[in-house]
Amino acid sequence: MRASDRAYSSLREDIIEWRLRPGAVLAEVEQSERLGVSRTPVREALGRLTAEGLTTAAGGRGVVVTDVSLESIDELFELRETLEVRAAALAAQRGEPAVFSELHSQLLRAPELLSEEDPGRHKYYDLVGQLDEAIDAAISNSYLATAMRSIRVHLVRIRRLAADDAARLHAAAAEHAAIAEAIAGGNPRLAEAATIVHLHRSLTHVKAAHQAR
Amino acid sequence: MRASDRAYSSLREDIIEWRLRPGAVLAEVEQSERLGVSRTPVREALGRLTAEGLTTAAGGRGVVVTDVSLESIDELFELRETLEVRAAALAAQRGEPAVFSELHSQLLRAPELLSEEDPGRHKYYDLVGQLDEAIDAAISNSYLATAMRSIRVHLVRIRRLAADDAARLHAAAAEHAAIAEAIAGGNPRLAEAATIVHLHRSLTHVKAAHQAR
DNA sequence: AATCATCACTATGTATACACTCGAGCTATG
């Protein structure tokens, strides 16, 4: 693995996990010493992060971790809804029903995954990730997939902030199941509606958690 | 201006203007000699281009200019429609009517711009660009704006390929005028419809031109 | 004759040294 990839992954993790808080200044020399690589790969990593919007160049003062404001959350979800509503509709038209049927039944059993001892809820989030991947694959549009991937990074960071409680995760699993069911049924309009409902509730939850801080 | 910015702009121009054809290999040393800078800024420029999708890393063999296939055009327009239809609706809800009213009347006079001696149609494309910027500003959503900017680069490259004829440009101006009018009138549904019509015709025209090659 | 292994070359990946720009803080002057 290339040093620049390791530097990128490491910094990305640190930002997503809130170990590097918004406003934190990432100086090239400082980070290169911390990560044990030279400035060159660190520089490339910072460039990638800035392109993704996780950091912004602060002219001559290094790059700083971007802020997560209420407005930015609203804006992010506006784009997210635009893309995912369309994605759900396209998946309903083009996807393999069997794939989404299987995901649907798995999502209905999601409460089992959440009851287990698993602080990170890894199995649950893996399952949700599988739904995302299945939708990406069903659409088979690299531009659309790239656009959705680029917002998922920000969503993970916000999710960490929201500290999802069990009740919300149970409800979210049911909403995901409804989306999978609509896609499996080949019903674009229903898939759109289920996605709109899910995103609306998700946004409400996230904003409430954000304001609580 | 930084050397890496110049290298980036120069390479981007070369790709968009089809001086660098799809499949062309961009070796770092070769380009650094051609552009008169060292490998470092060239490397950064190539990284940015690859992130945008204008080039792809071809492991060990340098980066190559991405191909423009019929399928990729379809995919690009699918994302474009998703974003711009939503953008038009939001602009109709949030925009200043006066701004779009002015653009509407200017677009109706577009044929004057096209009749002049101007092989590049710069004044015409400037006007269309102003409409794009006005929509971006009206929406005031940086994520959405970024997503739309990222596809415009590819559109310009495709446009060069299409070799727009006067007839198509006259029709396109009228379609743009219709979009501006709908936004000025604060009618989201109409703005969506006008955008769908415009993008459908634009895609048909581009694909015909692409197949002619 | 075909296929596999090896070798050399080429191009990228990384480290480091140097140049330059932008800011902050201090000093001198009105």
Next chain:
DNA sequence: CATAGCTCGAGTGTATACATAGTGATGATT
């Protein structure tokens, strides 16, 4: 006392030298 200019410094921007990996060709072997 306030403000403008200067100096110093930290940090990025660029160049170059070195390490490394991947690829293509060439030769030998089956």
